[in-house]
Amino acid sequence: MQYISNKNKILKKLIFFILFFTSSCFAEDLRININSGQVDPLPIAIADFTGEKGKASETGRLISQVISNNLVSSGQFKAVDSAAFIAPPTSPSVRPNFTDWSPLGIKALITGSIKNVDDQQIEIEFRLWDVIAETDLIGLRLSVNSKAWRRVAHIISDEIFERLSGDSGYFDTRIVYIAESGPQDKRLKRLAIMDQDGENHQYLTDGSFLVLTPRFSPTTQEITYLAYFKNEPRVYIFNLETGQQELLGSFPGMTFAPRFSPTGDKIIMSLATKGVTDIYTMNLNNQKVTRLTNSVSIDTSPSFSPNGKKVIFNSDRGGSQQIYIMDNNGNNVKRISFGKGRYATPVWAPKGELIAFTKMLKNKFFIGVMAPDGSGERLLAEGYLVEGPTWAPNGRVLMYFKQEAPKDNGKSSSVNLYKIDITGFRETRILTPSDGSDPAWSPLLPN
Amino acid sequence: MVKSTFISFSLHVLFIIIAYYGLPLSKINDPIEQPIDIVEDINIGSQTSLKLGNLDKKQPSKNKKIDSKNPTKKNIIPPPPPTPPGQKIRDNKNLELKKKKEVEKVAQLIKKKPKLKIKKIKESQPPVVVSKPEKKIKDQKMQLAKGILKTLTKSQPISEETKKEKQKKSNKDVLKTIRQIVGNSNVRVAKTEIRLSITDINKIQNHVKKFWKVSYGASEVKMIITLKINTNTDGTVNSVNFFDKSLYIKDKFYRATADAARRAVFDSSPLPLPKGKEKKFENFLFDFDTSFINSY
Numbered sequence: 001m002q003y004i005s006n007k008n009k010i011l012k013k014l015i016f017f018i019l020f021f022t023s024s025c026f027a028e029d030l031r032i033n034i035n036s037g038q039v040d041p042l043p044i045a046i047a048d049f050t051g052e053k054g055k056a057s058e059t060g061r062l063i064s065q066v067i068s069n070n071l072v073s074s075g076q077f078k079a080v081d082s083a084a085f086i087a088p089p090t091s092p093s094v095r096p097n098f099t100d101w102s103p104l105g106i107k108a109l110i111t112g113s114i115k116n117v118d119d120q121q122i123e124i125e126f127r128l129w130d131v132i133a134e135t136d137l138i139g140l141r142l143s144v145n146s147k148a149w150r151r152v153a154h155i156i157s158d159e160i161f162e163r164l165s166g167d168s169g170y171f172d173t174r175i176v177y178i179a180e181s182g183p184q185d186k187r188l189k190r191l192a193i194m195d196q197d198g199e200n201h202q203y204l205t206d207g208s209f210l211v212l213t214p215r216f217s218p219t220t221q222e223i224t225y226l227a228y229f230k231n232e233p234r235v236y237i238f239n240l241e242t243g244q245q246e247l248l249g250s251f252p253g254m255t256f257a258p259r260f261s262p263t264g265d266k267i268i269m270s271l272a273t274k275g276v277t278d279i280y281t282m283n284l285n286n287q288k289v290t291r292l293t294n295s296v297s298i299d300t301s302p303s304f305s306p307n308g309k310k311v312i313f314n315s316d317r318g319g320s321q322q323i324y325i326m327d328n329n330g331n332n333v334k335r336i337s338f339g340k341g342r343y344a345t346p347v348w349a350p351k352g353e354l355i356a357f358t359k360m361l362k363n364k365f366f367i368g369v370m371a372p373d374g375s376g377e378r379l380l381a382e383g384y385l386v387e388g389p390t391w392a393p394n395g396r397v398l399m400y401f402k403q404e405a406p407k408d409n410g411k412s413s414s415v416n417l418y419k420i421d422i423t424g425f426r427e428t429r430i431l432t433p434s435d436g437s438d439p440a441w442s443p444l445l446p447n
Numbered sequence: 448m449v450k451s452t453f454i455s456f457s458l459h460v461l462f463i464i465i466a467y468y469g470l471p472l473s474k475i476n477d478p479i480e481q482p483i484d485i486v487e488d489i490n491i492g493s494q495t496s497l498k499l500g501n502l503d504k505k506q507p508s509k510n511k512k513i514d515s516k517n518p519t520k521k522n523i524i525p526p527p528p529p530t531p532p533g534q535k536i537r538d539n540k541n542l543e544l545k546k547k548k549e550v551e552k553v554a555q556l557i558k559k560k561p562k563l564k565i566k567k568i569k570e571s572q573p574p575v576v577v578s579k580p581e582k583k584i585k586d587q588k589m590q591l592a593k594g595i596l597k598t599l600t601k602s603q604p605i606s607e608e609t610k611k612e613k614q615k616k617s618n619k620d621v622l623k624t625i626r627q628i629v630g631n632s633n634v635r636v637a638k639t640e641i642r643l644s645i646t647d648i649n650k651i652q653n654h655v656k657k658f659w660k661v662s663y664g665a666s667e668v669k670m671i672i673t674l675k676i677n678t679n680t681d682g683t684v685n686s687v688n689f690f691d692k693s694l695y696i697k698d699k700f701y702r703a704t705a706d707a708a709r710r711a712v713f714d715s716s717p718l719p720l721p722k723g724k725e726k727k728f729e730n731f732l733f734d735f736d737t738s739f740i741n742s743y
Contacts, residue, residue: 029451029730029731029732030643030727030728030731030732031673031731031732031733031734032648032651032652032655032731032732032733032734033652033671033734033736034652034655034656034659034708034711034733034734034735034736035736035738035739036656036659036739037656037659037660037661037711037735037739038656038657038659038660038661039660039661039662039663039740040660041660042660042662042707076662076663107660107710107714130706130709130710132709132710132713132714133687133706133709133710133713137706162699162703163699163702163703164662164703164706164707165662165663165664165665165703166662166664166665166667166668166699166700166701166702166703166704167662167663167664167667167700396663396664421663422663423663
């Protein structure tokens with residue numbers, strides 16, 4: 001009997017636990033779905049980096065300024081004016097009083113410090129705080145040459161950008177472009193390079209010969225560009241690390257820019273032979289040229305997909321200039337643009353989800369994006385002449401050049417570089433010493 | 448989560464208690480169910496004791512019916528007069544109906560009427576039954592008032608009956624208490640089941656939406672970001688926890704967007720909780736869906 005009663009007790013306990021756990025497993029929680037929000041700039045405070053004894057040093061102030069400019073130019077952040085700060089800047093090792101920052105609408109706070117290690121080396125430390133959640137999100141310490149403080153500011157900007165947006169940063173990058181100066185009839189065009197924010201500007205050529213359409217290698221610190229030497233187009237590769245340039249070859253019929261393949265071992269270009277312009281690739285290892293298209297129409301401005309399997313280009317084979325897609329061997333050519341107007345200079349985004357292009361419609365130029373199948377066309381920028389889009393390495397920002405309408409009977413017309421975020425809400429002009437055109441964005445610089 | 452778990456837990460505990468104590472009671476339940484009929488018989492009998500002799504002969508069939516139901520009990524209890532006044536009324540009514548049937552030509556309608564009346568009688572019985580114990584107590588008091596001897600002489604059968612009655616009553620009380628417990632628990636469950644309207648939810652959704660600032664990079668997040676929220680009754684947010692912590696560590700897009708969602712929740716504090724339903728929001732989940740960014 002006792003055995004039975006014990007057995008019953010065990011059974012009852014077992015039933016109890018089964019019921020309890022199953023009930024807790026199937027217990028329904030209240031769920032509220034939030035399916036919309038604002039793709040708005042995030043209010044951020046960048047406190048001056050403190051120096052010795054907690055005071056902000058001049059370099060610290062400059063670093064915070066560069067970070068601020070970088071983040072604001074991305075269109076994803078709104079820097080709160082430091083004049084509105086209630087609390088003084090603190091060391092990154094000190095937890096800030098968040099109640100000093102949250103009333104200003106600040107969502108994220110950056111604090112940092114700078115310390116001289118020796119005459120040349122500096123140690124920069126920073127921390128990113130979530131003011132609302134009252135927690136730190138990231139903290140880093142960097143030791144660099146004191147002359148490289150600007151680059152450190154870009155690296156810090158990249159870290160903050162990535163932590164708050166999820167996307168890789170693009171601030172520690174460079175832009176190569178054609179610097180233009182002089183009157184329209186005697187235009188001096190030089191190859192120039194600068195940081196993505198326009199700083200550290202340098203000329204790479206002296207202007208003794210015309211240069212066009214520079215392009216960055218996706219894998220190395222090399223630039224390919226087109227130069228007219230004695231009226232003959234030549235393709236060069238310029239190594240930024242060594243300063244040396246290499247002649248790839250002369251291409252009498254070259255009509256448009258050579259562009260690197262994703263692996264960097266090939267360039268793709270269009271060549272005009274016997275009145276027919278087609279697309280070719282050149283293997284940089286053995287300089288073997290392969291023809292991809294073979295039509296009587298004009299096929300130009302080719303660009304590889306990020307995986308290298310597809311090529312987009314523009315062609316007038318359908319009667320008007322439109323964008324086409326094909327396999328990397330020239331097969332399966334298919335038109336993807338069907339909107340009104342003419343389409344040109346298609347460039348595949350680094351992530352592959354979008355294609356940037358130039359559109360011409362009713363005497364106006366536009367910079368736009370579309371999906372690789374031609375759907376979802378969006379026009380981001382417009383102007384008298386906007387052309388030559390190039391992608392930032394994270395695929396979130398586009399740079400292009402914009403020419404103003406000619407003044408003084410066509411004698412003067414300024415050309416400038418602009419960048420715009422992919423949402424199309426923030427267009428920023430890049431300040432250059434002279435006019436600029438044909439920009440090309442570098443990949444992230446190696447550390 | 449905790450609340451619902453607590454409710455389910457308490458319900459299951461209750462269920463187990465009922466199951467636990469109900470199992471031995473269920474053995475008694477068989478006689479408990481029977482006394483309900485017997486009580487009726489006894490009461491009816493007590494009311495109609497003076498007419499027993501007259502009605503005994505008239506109601507053999509009904510007694511048989513009762514016998515078939517409760518053969519053992521009937522042996523114990525003196526032959527009850529089941530339906531003395533009611534039967535007459537029924538008979539009279541049946542006669543009247545028969546007359547009406549003859550008079551009225553619409554047979555189908557008339558046929559329905561007696562059914563309805565029977566139901567009414569059945570329904571009217573319970574209040575009669577309720578009043579009967581009082582009358583019985585009065586009779587007992589009257590008997591007690593007449594003299595001790597009388598009560599003593601009749602005490603033995605009465606005591607047996609009362610014992611049984613007490614047993615029956617106690618059983619009935621147990622049943623009642625169980626019913627009350629079950630009933631009360633149901634009421635409690637009903638009270639805790641706070642129903643939220645669409646407007647209640649929309650109000651909170653629209654409030655939080657205003658504070659959710661996401662970057663374009665959130666379009667890379669292919670999953671819904673779920674946050675566990677704990678709030679006070681005034682709507683202030685106590686804590687926000689990430690549901691998928693492993694993904695938060697692994698995926699940089701998820702992490703950044705989840706942080707933005709957390710900021711939105713804290714920023715939107717206090718939440719506009721519907722009045723009287725605050726407890727429902729003590730612990731709940733927010734599902735942040737980034738799919739809308741693709742439309743940008």
